[in-house]
Amino acid sequence: MDTVTKTSPLTVKPLREDLPFGARIAGLTPENIMDPAVRQQLNDVFIERGMIAFENVEQTAKMQVMISEVFGPLKDHPVKMVERLDNDTLPGVITIRTDPNAGMVEIDGKKLLTWQPWHFDHSYNNELNRAGVLRAEIIAPEGGLTGFCDGIQLYNDLPEDIKKKAEGVEVVYSLDLDYSRQPYGLPKNFKEISGKGAALAEAAKAIPRSVHPAVWTRETGEKVAHISPYGQREIVGKSHEEGAKLFAELWDAVEATITPYFHQWEPGDMVIWDNWRMLHMATGCDPKYDRIMHRTTIKGDYGLGRWETEPKAPAAAADAMA
Ligand SMILES: [Fe+2]
Numbered sequence: 001m002d003t004v005t006k007t008s009p010l011t012v013k014p015l016r017e018d019l020p021f022g023a024r025i026a027g028l029t030p031e032n033i034m035d036p037a038v039r040q041q042l043n044d045v046f047i048e049r050g051m052i053a054f055e056n057v058e059q060t061a062k063m064q065v066m067i068s069e070v071f072g073p074l075k076d077h078p079v080k081m082v083e084r085l086d087n088d089t090l091p092g093v094i095t096i097r098t099d100p101n102a103g104m105v106e107i108d109g110k111k112l113l114t115w116q117p118w119h120f121d122h123s124y125n126n127e128l129n130r131a132g133v134l135r136a137e138i139i140a141p142e143g144g145l146t147g148f149c150d151g152i153q154l155y156n157d158l159p160e161d162i163k164k165k166a167e168g169v170e171v172v173y174s175l176d177l178d179y180s181r182q183p184y185g186l187p188k189n190f191k192e193i194s195g196k197g198a199a200l201a202e203a204a205k206a207i208p209r210s211v212h213p214a215v216w217t218r219e220t221g222e223k224v225a226h227i228s229p230y231g232q233r234e235i236v237g238k239s240h241e242e243g244a245k246l247f248a249e250l251w252d253a254v255e256a257t258i259t260p261y262f263h264q265w266e267p268g269d270m271v272i273w274d275n276w277r278m279l280h281m282a283t284g285c286d287p288k289y290d291r292i293m294h295r296t297t298i299k300g301d302y303g304l305g306r307w308e309t310e311p312k313a314p315a316a317a318a319d320a321m322a
């Protein structure tokens with residue numbers, strides 16, 4: 001991959017030498033980010049590598065929005081109850097914080113806040129946002145990592161029989177993200193101490209479930225394995241039992257194939273990931289620590305999702321909670 005070019009102010013390196021995805025970029029400033037050549041380079045790296053860890057960038061919401069807008073316009077988060085940083089001047093910047101009321105889990109006897117299983121964002125929506133940009137306002141002194149894995153790597157490395165089984169499979173997802181209704185993707189020795197509250201389950205009842213393909217092909221030709229156990233409910237066209245058996249088989253194979261990268265947050269970091277390609281997770285952190293993250297949502301759609309109530313050809317998308 002490109003490193004420093006004579007004309008670019010950016011330094012571009014692989015995220016880690018042994019990974020087929022991800023890049024690290026240094027040298028991005030509020031001034032050079034407006035340069036069309038820089039913007040093109042960022043988009044090219046993003047398409048090729050699926051995620052970018054920006055290092056030593058200005059830690060402001062304004063810069064987070066500027067970085068996000070290189071890759072597309074911002075969209076507001078589709079779930080109204082999600083906390084916003086400042087909806088008047090920064091629509092689309094949400095806050096994720098260590099809040100015991102937002103759900104606490106226990107893994108191997110350790111209590112954790114902000115833990116999340118592998119997933120892609122907005123699986124419960126008909127429209128999949130293009131990307132997200134994360135920034136840490138308060139970094140926990142231990143834990144609080146964000147894990148990423150690549151759907152292209154997953155597809156390439158899945159056993160051939162699993163690839164065949166996943167072909168054409170459509171997965172049904174719900175906004176009801178309660179772990180008690182999630183049979184896959186939870187670690188051994190997992191216990192939910194407090195749930196995310198009944199409000200999310202109630203909101204889920206007010207909208208249809210969504211449908212997304214298990215495998216899709218990018219414009220650039222690569223196939224992407226893109227399934228998530230978070231909110232997964234059914235497989236289209238199969239009985240609940242048949243669908244559950246197939247999804248368990250697919251997820252077990254995916255989980256065994258994941259080559260993860262865990263981002264340890266440092267001051268000056270911002271991270272963007274391609275939500276059509278990558279899965280991500282949060283390791284959570286000890287409830288005694290504060291951890292505050294801000295995330296933007298970048299608009300776009302891969303055009304392959306739909307509401308369960310719609311026919312297969314995707315219709316023009318409307319936001320879930322608009
Ligand atoms: Fe997420």
